[in-house]
Amino acid sequence: MFDKIYDVIVVGGGHAGSEAAAAAANMGSSTLLVTMNLQNIAQMSCNPAMGGIAKGQIVREIDALGGYSGIVSDTSAIQFKMLNKSKGPAMWSPRVQSDRMRFAEDWRLLLEQTKNLDFYQEMVTGLVIKGDEVTGVKTSLGLEIRAKTVVLTNGTFLNGLIHIGNKNFGGGRAGEKAATGITEQLVDLGFESGRMKTGTPPxxxxxxxxxxxxxxxxxxxxxxxxxxxxxxxxxxxxxxxxxxxxxxxxxxxxxxxxxxxxxxxxxxxxxxxxxxxxxxxxxxxxxxxxxxxxxxxxxxxxxxxxxxxxxxxxxxxxxxxxxxxxxxxxxxxxxxxxxYAIEYDYFPPTQLTHSLETKLVKGLYFAGQINGTTGYEEAASQGLMAGINASLKVQEKEPFILKRNEAYIGVLIDDLITKGTDEPYRMFTSRAEYRTLLRQDNADIRLTPKGYELGIASEKRLKRMEEKLSKAEAFVGFFRTQSVKPEEANPVLESKDSQPIRQSDKMFKIFSRPNIGIEDVRKFEAVEAYIQSNDLDNEVIEQAEIQVKYSGYIAKEKLNADKLTRLEYVKIPSGYDYSQIKSMSYEAREKLKKIQPTTVAQASRISGVSPNDISVLLVYMGR
Missing domain, CATH: 2.40.30.260 (Elongation Factor Tu (Ef-tu); domain 3)
Known part of the structure; x- marks a missing residue:
């Protein structure tokens, strides 16, 4: 294996590394996962749980694309909760309490069953770089393993320092040594680094x-x-x-x-x-x-x-x-x-492109806490995207980038690349301006077709999603066309203190009332008969209910998204010279020069770039 040239080498076997290795291998790339301890693959270093507010949406998105985090969360779960059920569906967030040992074991076994994936246990101490391209990694034993692309997912291990009171000692987490060498090399290459901290309870x-x-x-x-x-x-x-x-x-x-x-x-x-x-x-x-x-x-x-x-x-x-x-x-x-608390090195993510490839070194990708994020879910989603894009680069294909109106993963990466972070970044529903569209219940509808095109979501998954969507749309159509008489509707409406009807009315209109839910309309004979005759499961019924009750909000948000994403298609030429735009503010020129946005929409989201700066930019670009 040491004389082989891998398509992708993934450094680190945490949540980001595991998803990156699985994605690259499942896309057909020869992949090597190098980690300091193979017994700790996908270790839950902190709390034994997956999901939560906004994080649950991310796990659903990973699963919809063909990643493994959702499957392992299910097989190792000891408790399930849907958080925020008292609020609207945009806020519903799944969370599981996990069996820590089973979670790591199930991840390890899934990876071992993944074709094209090799494993090696050792510390990576540096990268092999020729010109401005990465060509492999160096290990503590002095080995050089060659690769076309490298994904760094070092977590809290880069020069990790553990603190308990007045005592401190090197370590990536309790009982494991820190990783050294990589930060120093990257800084020598011109990368900017910083320090962050996180902690864990007794x-x-x-x-x-x-x-x-x-x-x-x-x-x-x-x-x-x-x-x-x-x-x-x-x-x-x-x-x-x-x-x-x-x-x-x-x-x-x-x-x-x-x-x-x-x-x-x-x-x-x-x-x-x-x-x-x-x-x-x-x-x-x-x-x-x-x-x-x-x-x-x-x-x-x-x-x-x-x-x-x-x-x-x-x-x-x-x-x-x-x-x-x-x-x-x-x-x-x-x-x-x-x-204990732990300090570790990270690299401000404004040094990356939206594919998570570094701007300074071609073929080198960063994912997880190395980018300044916190949380298993945020790390896993970045690992998935870095693994996908490393594989696509080897295949000489365009990178796979999710927009802000397509996924929480898109919001996460765009925030990191465009705004950067000087404190550990955590995802919240409030960060997503299109959260009504980015619900946990429709992640498969949004993303499984994309995962199928990439080759990581199976045809079986795609057909299952298409069947769910077809049945849900037909059920919504049923409500739009079917009427209910006052004598059947009014007892239900009066029991919910809702205004009775005087003549037959469409079920859709009644179902749309704020205080009327699916259990209420199932009391209508035709509704329950439809459900039974079409063998609708809870997933389809829930999807239809959301589409009926929130159709106005969803349509309005889609319209806003369409308007605001038009600028996503206005590309900025690579290496654009912002110094020529004298009528733009100095701060805007400096920020644009540093971050090098690829679209006008991305430029508009950079802190310090005003709407007037964007107008000036559009004029100079001849728009």
């Missing part, structure tokens, strides 16, 4: 906890699943999580250790995730709060290890133990390991 022995003092958090009564494929099934049994609270006593105990906290004594200078702060950061920033939620999450079906979500910390271990022991239900807590 893991504890569930046998030492008193769950009777906590609030049980069960999964959904009727659980769904992540993957659109029929190879996984919804859970039939689930494990509950629990919730407790900190208190003023807990906060005071934590404050006693602030003088030894690397966050407050200046030893950690880098920024951590704004929306996932440490417990010490929470009680410092929100001093008016006398308590914070603590979620007690099981690590698997059978293990007694629990993850204490909401108690991320880098305080000294004795302070952690003393404070956590004061939380209700934790009086006799036993630690498996303390929480």
């Amino acid at each position: 893991r504890v022995d569930g046998r030492s906890l008193d769950f009777s003092k906590m609030i049980e958090q069960p999964g959904d009564a009727v659980p769904e699943k992540f993957s659109y494929s029929d190879i996984t099934k919804p859970l039939t049994t689930q494990r509950p999580c629990h919730m407790s609270y900190t208190s003023l006593e807990v906060h005071n105990l934590l404050r006693e250790g602030f003088d030894r906290s690397p966050m407050f004594n200046g030893r950690i200078q880098s920024l951590g995730p704004r929306y996932c702060p440490s417990i010490e950061d929470k009680i410092n920033r929100f001093a008016d709060k006398d308590r914070h939620q603590i979620f007690v999450e099981p690590e698997g079906w059978n293990t007694v290890e629990y993850y204490i979500n909401g108690f991320s910390t880098s305080l000294p271990e004795d302070v952690q133990f003393k404070a956590l022991s004061a939380v209700k239900g934790f009086e006799n807590v036993k630690f498996f390991r303390p929480g």
Whole structure:
């Protein structure tokens, strides 16, 4: 294998690396996954869960394109919840609690069954570069493995430094050494690098906890699943999580250790995730709060290890133990390991193109936390896209780029490339201006045809999606054409305090009322008969309901998207000389020169580029 020239080498076996390797191999590229420890492929370094607000949409999108994250989330799930069900469907977000050990095992086995994929365990310490192109990687044993493209997915391992109180030591995560050499080489090549931090909470022995003092958090009564494929099934049994609270006593105990906290004594200078702060950061920033939620999450079906979500910390271990022991239900807590913070190198993503290829070195791609993101889901989606585009480059095809109105993945990458980030980037529904279109329920309709064209989504998946869409559209058509008489409709309407009708009316109009749901219209004889005779499953019924009840919003957002994306097709020539545009602001010229947007729409989203600057640019481009 050492004398072989691979199409794609993926460095790192986390969530980004695993998706990148799977995508490239499934597209027919000879692929090598190089990682420091093959036993830790797709390791859940932090919380044992996948999905959540906006993140669940990303996992659905990965699955729709043909990635593996959704399948593994299903096969390793111990609990399923659809979050935000009380809100509109644009906000619904699936989340699973995972069996940590099974998740990694299932990923490993899936990758081993993937054709065109080889594995090698060793540290990559550098890249082989000729001119402005990458031609392979160097390992700690001095080996040079050649490749046409390389995808770096180093996670928190690049010069990783772990902090617990006054102690610090090199490491990519607990029990694993840091990776060295790559940052220094890239900086020498002209790349800009920075430092970020993240943290993790203590893991504890569930046998030492008193769950009777906590609030049980069960999964959904009727659980769904992540993957659109029929190879996984919804859970039939689930494990509950629990919730407790900190208190003023807990906060005071934590404050006693602030003088030894690397966050407050200046030893950690880098920024951590704004929306996932440490417990010490929470009680410092929100001093008016006398308590914070603590979620007690099981690590698997059978293990007694629990993850204490909401108690991320880098305080000294004795302070952690003393404070956590004061939380209700934790009086006799036993630690498996303390929480810690970790600092690591990243590279501002404005140095990449939308394909995730670096601008300085051809054939070199970055994906995951190396780009300044946080979260398994954000990393996995970047890995998928980098693997796809590395394979396409080898095939001498155009890169695959998702637009902001096509996927949350498109929003994520466009935000990174166009705006950059100086703190760990996390996806939220609020970041997507077209979130009514980018729902978790229609990711397959949006993206499976694209995955099929790329060769990573199967024909079976495509046909299943087409059947779902056809049945849903026919069901919506049924509501548009069928009428219901007052004597049948009014008892249902009156039971929901909805205005009765005086004459027959279209079911679509009645169904569109805000307080009328699918369970209400199923009381109409013709509706239930249609469902039964056409063998409609819950997925089709839900899709039809959304199309009926939110048709106005969806149509309006599509119209806005069409208007705003016209500029996506106005290309800016490569290497465009912005210095000639004297009537454009100096800041705009500098930002455009640095980021080198490929379209006018991308240019318009760059911070510091005003609408007037865009108007001037269009004039100079002769538009």
